[in-house]
Amino acid sequence: MARRVAVVAGGHSKFGKRLDATVRELCAEAYKPIYDEGITQDRIDATVLSYAASQFTGQGAGSALIADYLGLQNKPHLRVESACATGTASLRAAYGMIASGLYDVMLVLGVEQMNRVSSATATEYMARAGDMRWEYPFGISFPAFYALMASRYISEYNLPHEVLSMISVKSHHYGAQNPKAHLPKEVSLEEAHNAVPICRPLNLYDCSLITDGAAAVVLVAEERVKEFTDRPMWIKGIGAGASQMMIQDRPSLTSIPGAKQAAKAAYEMAGLKPNDINMAEVHDCFSIAELIAYEDLGFAEPGKGREIVENKENYHDGRIPVNCDGGLKSKGHPLGATGISMTYEILKQMRGEADKPSRQIKDVQYGLVHNVGQSGQFVNIFIYERGF
Secondary structure, three states: OOOOEEEEEEEEOOOEOOOOOOHHHHHHHHHHHHHHOOOOHHHOOEEEEEOOOHHHOOOOOHHHHHHHHOOOOOOOEEEEOEOEOHHHHHHHHHHHHHHOOOOOEEEEEEEEEOOOOOHHHHHHHHHOOOOOOOOHHHOOOHHHHHHHHHHHHHHHHOOOHHHHHHHHHHHHHHHOOOOOOOOOOOOOHHHHHOOOEEEOOEEHHHEOOOOEEEEEEEEEEHHHHHHOOOOOEEEEEEEEEOOOOOHHHOOOOOOOHHHHHHHHHHHHHHOOOHHHOOEEEOOOOEHHHHHHHHHHOOOOOOOOHHHHHHOOOOOOOOOOOEOOOOHHHHOOOOHHHHHHHHHHHHHHHHOOOOOOHHHOOOOOOEEEEEEEEOOOOEEEEEEEEEOO
């Protein structure tokens, strides 16, 4: 029988345009709080590095480089890549190795440094994750993929753009309270709605940031958890899903098939339903992605996600708090770090350690992470349970 696995510690670098640090230094910044808690190199059996795209820095063999820099060069290490869902793919890999008995204690590090190239070059690199024959050559970048989804959703459900802007306002409201956030500033509804277009109908405040940063967590087998903490966060459910490579082949553009598949699997493994979830970290690479996530995760019926937004049910004191750290939109989206950063945030919230009371969610028993790669070709969902 598989062993239970818990998250026992986490660390997080400052997100932003981090030209003051290298990839290895960002990882060290994320690992330092874990080290300071006493989880030193000798207590770690193996590491997994979540590093989505070495093109940004040109540095290959990242797991070896970072293991050396952190003093873990004699520990087995593995690099995982799964586009923007690389963080949770790395957590899945570590979970499997611990649950099977291969290792007891694993450090999972996520990092990306995207600002070593220009914004135009970074956008091009990410666009190459689309089909290189039928999408990329015709100018389909990631803003364009999600603009297609937004256009279809707006048409099918008669959605005003102001609803998407309300999501951005909420993201920046919480990002302004998060010292780790890339863009910690409040944004008015008028400013968010009238910002410069990026790919219609999406504008500047509908789109996530090109970000540098790192995050880290430690996963431990159940029989050894008490050696590390009396406040564990158990992995309760995991689901993975996939969608067609080209979005033109999908039955709908108002939902991500892989997300619904992953959510169903995660809820079944956890023995929970959507209304059991106390908070969620969802993959809001674009404002429309957050709205679609509400529906794919079962928090709202198709076309009804706007009610969560309009009633502010997604705020920290609402029915289903979502991205109360600023999300990808305000906190930032360093590809390999994102899914691990989401997990770190849920650990902090469960422990009552949000940076300010004005973003602390009350009594989090179950938290959900929704991490999407590309435009839904990879999806991982984790459900966590407070163990104290």
